[in-house]
Amino acid sequence: xxxxxxxxxxxVATVSALINGTATVSPELxxxxxxxxxxxxxxxxxxxxxxxxxxxxxxxxxxxxITNPFFTDVVSVIQQAFDRAGYAVMLCCTDxxxxxxxxxIKLLLDRMVDGLIVARVGDGAILKRIVDDxxxxxxxxxxxxxxxxxxxVVLDNQRxxxxxxxxxxxxxxxxxxxxxxxxxxxxxxxxxxxxxEALHAAGLPIAEELIRFGNxxxxxxxxATMQMLSSxxxxxxxxxxxxxxxxxxxxxxxxxxxxxxxxxxVACFDDFPWSDVFQPQLTTVxxxxxxxxxxxxxxxxxxxxxxxDAPPRKLVLKGRLMIRNSCRPLGAIAQSMSA
Amino acid sequence: xxxxxxxxxxxVATVSALINGTATVSPELxxxxxxxxxxxxxxxxxxxxxxxxxxxxxxxxxxxxITNPFFTDVVSVIQQAFDRAGYAVMLCCTDxxxxxxxxxIKLLLDRMVDGLIVARVGDGAILKRIVDDxxxxxxxxxxxxxxxxxxxVVLDNQRxxxxxxxxxxxxxxxxxxxxxxxxxxxxxxxxxxxxxEALHAAGLPIAEELIRFGNxxxxxxxxATMQMLSSxxxxxxxxxxxxxxxxxxxxxxxxxxxxxxxxxxVACFDDFPWSDVFQPQLTTVxxxxxxxxxxxxxxxxxxxxxxxDAPPRKLVLKGRLMIRNSCRPLGAIAQSMSA
DNA sequence: AACGCTAATCTAAACGTTTCGATCATGTCA
DNA sequence: TGACATGATCGAAACGTTTAGATTAGCGTT
Numbered sequence: 042x043x044x045x046x047x048x049x050x051x052x053v054a055t056v057s058a059l060i061n062g063t064a065t066v067s068p069e070l071x072x073x074x075x076x077x078x079x080x081x082x083x084x085x086x087x088x089x090x091x092x093x094x095x096x097x098x099x100x101x102x103x104x105x106x107i108t109n110p111f112f113t114d115v116v117s118v119i120q121q122a123f124d125r126a127g128y129a130v131m132l133c134c135t136d137x138x139x140x141x142x143x144x145x146i147k148l149l150l151d152r153m154v155d156g157l158i159v160a161r162v163g164d165g166a167i168l169k170r171i172v173d174d175x176x177x178x179x180x181x182x183x184x185x186x187x188x189x190x191x192x193x194v195v196l197d198n199q200r201x202x203x204x205x206x207x208x209x210x211x212x213x214x215x216x217x218x219x220x221x222x223x224x225x226x227x228x229x230x231x232x233x234x235x236x237x238e239a240l241h242a243a244g245l246p247i248a249e250e251l252i253r254f255g256n257x258x259x260x261x262x263x264x265a266t267m268q269m270l271s272s273x274x275x276x277x278x279x280x281x282x283x284x285x286x287x288x289x290x291x292x293x294x295x296x297x298x299x300x301x302x303x304x305x306x307v308a309c310f311d312d313f314p315w316s317d318v319f320q321p322q323l324t325t326v327x328x329x330x331x332x333x334x335x336x337x338x339x340x341x342x343x344x345x346x347x348x349x350d351a352p353p354r355k356l357v358l359k360g361r362l363m364i365r366n367s368c369r370p371l372g373a374i375a376q377s378m379s380a
Numbered sequence: 381x382x383x384x385x386x387x388x389x390x391x392v393a394t395v396s397a398l399i400n401g402t403a404t405v406s407p408e409l410x411x412x413x414x415x416x417x418x419x420x421x422x423x424x425x426x427x428x429x430x431x432x433x434x435x436x437x438x439x440x441x442x443x444x445x446i447t448n449p450f451f452t453d454v455v456s457v458i459q460q461a462f463d464r465a466g467y468a469v470m471l472c473c474t475d476x477x478x479x480x481x482x483x484x485i486k487l488l489l490d491r492m493v494d495g496l497i498v499a500r501v502g503d504g505a506i507l508k509r510i511v512d513d514x515x516x517x518x519x520x521x522x523x524x525x526x527x528x529x530x531x532x533v534v535l536d537n538q539r540x541x542x543x544x545x546x547x548x549x550x551x552x553x554x555x556x557x558x559x560x561x562x563x564x565x566x567x568x569x570x571x572x573x574x575x576x577e578a579l580h581a582a583g584l585p586i587a588e589e590l591i592r593f594g595n596x597x598x599x600x601x602x603x604a605t606m607q608m609l610s611s612x613x614x615x616x617x618x619x620x621x622x623x624x625x626x627x628x629x630x631x632x633x634x635x636x637x638x639x640x641x642x643x644x645x646v647a648c649f650d651d652f653p654w655s656d657v658f659q660p661q662l663t664t665v666x667x668x669x670x671x672x673x674x675x676x677x678x679x680x681x682x683x684x685x686x687x688x689d690a691p692p693r694k695l696v697l698k699g700r701l702m703i704r705n706s707c708r709p710l711g712a713i714a715q716s717m718s719a
Numbered sequence: 720a721a722c723g724c725t726a727a728t729c730t731a732a733a734c735g736t737t738t739c740g741a742t743c744a745t746g747t748c749a
Numbered sequence: 750t751g752a753c754a755t756g757a758t759c760g761a762a763a764c765g766t767t768t769a770g771a772t773t774a775g776c777g778t779t
Contacts, residue, residue, distance in 0.1 A: 092763085
């Protein structure tokens with residue numbers, strides 16, 4: 042900018058005024074300055090600007106796994122929204138690890154991001170502290186934390202799983218396996234509650250051996266399914282509360298020599314583009330990814346626009362059960378349906 | 381830092397020296413400074429540091445679509461690599477649009493990223509100019525550009541498709557449909573060359589009506605497949621040169637009342653985690669995503685470590701044909717196999 | 720006792736912006 | 750004609766660091 046000013050024989054203040062339109066500058070000087078900018082190929086240095094202005098027009102976004110299609114879709118939507126608003130997005134994958142998450146959030150705050158969208162991991166205590174003394178707006182995505190009182194957009198997970206399990210029960214299933222991630226994060230907790238609620242509402246007992254915990258990866262789903270299917274009294278249906286784990290479930294079913302839906306019904310959380318093309322076509326709980334991403338972006342953009350003092354807003358969206366052909370009716374119901 | 385210096389009754393230079401370990405500071409002052417840092421909760425401002433140092437320890441990464449599992453996987457690997465090296469990653473999705481890409485690269489350069497990994501889009505001319513006068517190292521990912529002479533990591537696309545098509549030919553297929561993205565990007569161009577080369581090597585004619593262009597999306601694959609299957613002399617096999625489009629192909633096959641592989645064989649580029657679980661299990665060309673991501677990251681990290689003047693390095697990796705059950709033998713070959 | 724050497728510390732200038740307040744023409748009005 | 754408002758431009762400080770070079774203190778040599 043100094044060079045531009047010199048070339049145009051004006052002060053840097055005038056150049057700045059012209060570029061930002063913060064003051065009127067005469068047509069004559071405007072022209073000289075614009076010419077100089079072109080000649081020199083001047084680009085404003087956003088870092089210097091950020092330092093002076095205290096704002097970077099950059100936000101931080103952390104997700105546990107970017108290879109999980111649910112997060113991929115949401116990230117994509119969020120990215121587009123901020124792109125439109127002239128913000129850059131720094132993406133971090135925490136790999137479902139608490140320390141990684143803390144490090145990355147610190148890294149983002151060091152870089153003075155203007156805001157944060159966090160699909161958090163683990164206990165919220167450290168997150169809360171970090172966020173409290175950095176003074177940036179935060180939106181919680183998909184997963185809320187006790188004690189962290191900020192904007193959030195989440196699914197009504199309990200209801201969604203309640204519906205899915207009830208569907209299985211109505212098909213005649215009585216022993217329904219349930220594979221979940223560690224329940225220290227809210228969606229897993231709430232989904233489990235939906236499972237229990239559905240069984241309870243139907244007057245069915247809860248068999249603890251049918252509830253298996255994994256760590257969100259395919260291999261965890263595989264192992265959990267293997268265990269369940271190897272037992273003497275195996276379930277007639279399995280619900281996987283997490284998207285990548287269902288792949289493991291399907292592999293285990295195949296490897297053990299069973300087939301879905303003939304021998305065992307499967308449903309899971311999160312929809313895929315390919316769910317209704319390949320066999321079996323999975324019955325899933327679809328999340329409104331577009332809405333989730335947009336709402337999260339809007340909440341943050343609203344704070345960034347200056348609306349700092351409004352009370353925390355929590356948006357709860359509804360899932361949708363996509364019924365396909367991976368679940369079979371059982372017993373009397375199957376009889377009556379085939380009759 | 382000023383506050384810390386005051387609280388510890390030292391100069392800011394000493395604080396800086398201690399934090400960065402750039403000079404020895406006495407145990408006594410060290411202790412006072414550390415205490416002050418804790419008391420005040422001081423965090424170094426990375427923006428101010430970047431301004432002074434001329435480096436942001438941030439890199440830019442642009443991909444056409446983050447919802448494409450291939451890019452998702454590569455992004456994930458790259459992200460991890462830079463995370464380990466203490467770099468942040470700014471991710472941009474260009475949505476396969478040239479203007480968007482140019483805008484985003486400008487945005488990244490404005491923010492003084494130290495380097496760029498680009499899975500480019502469209503003509504490389506503007507990219508080249510932008511990159512030339514910003515003086516940052518660039519690594520081209522997946523797609524190279526004529527005229528842009530930088531580090532790159534790509535697949536041997538021609539060979540990979542040659543192998544896949546030759547496999548189909550060996551199964552007895554003679555009319556093989558080919559669905560591709562617009563061929564102005566190198567992988568699409570090279571893959572097409574592989575297709576033509578394979579047919580040519582087998583002495584088969586190239587039927588131009590069996591080659592269809594789409595825009596990388598599911599719907600494009602759907603339409604292209606619909607057209608091919610509606611013709612009087614439809615192909616016995618279809619190869620989709622792009623990952624999301626194959627979903628469209630499968631949907632079209634279903635909607636037209638055919639089934640794969642009984643009525644038509646299908647193979648495609650890029651592997652999925654679910655490819656070998658659901659039916660039909662797709663025969664695919666798997667890219668070594670881990671290696672691609674790591675190599676790209678390494679190339680850039682090497683430049684960032686100061687190795688600026690080495691000549692451009694181009695890494696060409698090999699794809700692997702994953703043979704599953706979505707392709708059926710045909711004619712005499714089928715006879716002899718069943719015999 | 721004067722000197723030089725080393726180690727520890729500090730002063731102050733930079734990095735490239737933004738912006739407040741000052742300056743300076745110019746024209747208007749009493 | 751002088752006072753004054755207006756509009757355009759500029760000077761310089763500030764944002765929070767890093768760092769070159771200056772300063773100081775301590776200590777062993779000669």
